[in-house]
Amino acid sequence: MPANFKAELLACFGQPVDENPTGRMQEAAFRELGLNWRYLTVEVPPANLRDAILGARAFGLRGFNLTIPHKVAVLKYLDEIAPDAAAIGAVNTVRREGSRFIGENTDGKGFLHGVRTDAGLDPRGRRAVVLGAGGAARAISTELALAGAAEVLVVNRSPERGAAMAADLASKTGCPIRYEPWRGVYRVTSAADLLVNATSIGLFPDAAAMPPVDLAGAHPGMLVADVVFNPPETPFLAAARKLGLPTLDGLSMLVYQGAIGFRLWTGREAPVAVMKAALAQALGVA
Numbered sequence: 001m002p003a004n005f006k007a008e009l010l011a012c013f014g015q016p017v018d019e020n021p022t023g024r025m026q027e028a029a030f031r032e033l034g035l036n037w038r039y040l041t042v043e044v045p046p047a048n049l050r051d052a053i054l055g056a057r058a059f060g061l062r063g064f065n066l067t068i069p070h071k072v073a074v075l076k077y078l079d080e081i082a083p084d085a086a087a088i089g090a091v092n093t094v095r096r097e098g099s100r101f102i103g104e105n106t107d108g109k110g111f112l113h114g115v116r117t118d119a120g121l122d123p124r125g126r127r128a129v130v131l132g133a134g135g136a137a138r139a140i141s142t143e144l145a146l147a148g149a150a151e152v153l154v155v156n157r158s159p160e161r162g163a164a165m166a167a168d169l170a171s172k173t174g175c176p177i178r179y180e181p182w183r184g185v186y187r188v189t190s191a192a193d194l195l196v197n198a199t200s201i202g203l204f205p206d207a208a209a210m211p212p213v214d215l216a217g218a219h220p221g222m223l224v225a226d227v228v229f230n231p232p233e234t235p236f237l238a239a240a241r242k243l244g245l246p247t248l249d250g251l252s253m254l255v256y257q258g259a260i261g262f263r264l265w266t267g268r269e270a271p272v273a274v275m276k277a278a279l280a281q282a283l284g285v286a
């Protein structure tokens, strides 16, 4: 039989993308399973997104990821949007079915998978506090609501954004999602089972920054999670650990959202340990 040199193609479209480590973990997964697939990291300015997607169709890409600033803008170029991605209002993963591009959002699902698998917490019936009202907070709040959380409290600096997100997601999911302004230090109460920093506070190069949160009132089992993955060891998580609270870092969300994408594209179970190791190496934390 002649050799088949033609690879199946995937891509990530964003700007900037230079430091996006997703390609490293997807390529490591292809190697592990012996798949002749390639993942290209492509810089696409906003004005070129439509052309990039036409190119993806022309090249027969099996799918692609979207990162900053394309997660919302991409919606109008797709053939179908999964219900949870529609509620979130953003797509980070596109898969191809025949000639149709279908938009998914794996960010919140990846987060929840980490909460269940790595931290052993089932969000059903639990009360969550989500710090932030940007894309990550929106995806996480939606999936928590769809997973049966008893309540999601959104705490955000900009009141308009936080209140609008809480009202929108409450009406879309039927879950009690409330907003509370973030003035000064936010004091956690013993009612919360899960606290998530879904802001960009602590992200490189401001790695010493810490969300203004007082954890003293937390109950001892409250899970403290951070979406920031660069660096994965944030001062916020370090403070929680110092108080003896269980923690979950942003690498968990990043690897599981990628693993869900891998399964959607290839139909194979993702080699999660290999992907995690590749990510840690790419980020210099192996």
Ligand code: NDP
Pocket: 107, 131, 132, 133, 134, 135, 136, 137, 156, 157, 158, 161, 162, 198, 199, 200, 201, 203, 227, 228, 229, 250, 251, 253, 254, 255, 257
């Ligand atoms: P957005 O820009 O959409 O939202 C940023 C949020 O952070 C806003 O709610 C903003 O509040 C808040 N914020 C930023 N700075 C401050 C500050 N100094 N004080 C208070 N609030 C602040 O970003 P994303 O939601 O897309 O990303 C947020 C983080 O999530 C990033 O670090 C990103 O890397 C990470 N992320 C991680 C993923 C993973 O897999 N681990 C996946 C996706 C994202 P305001 O509304 O008031 O401006």
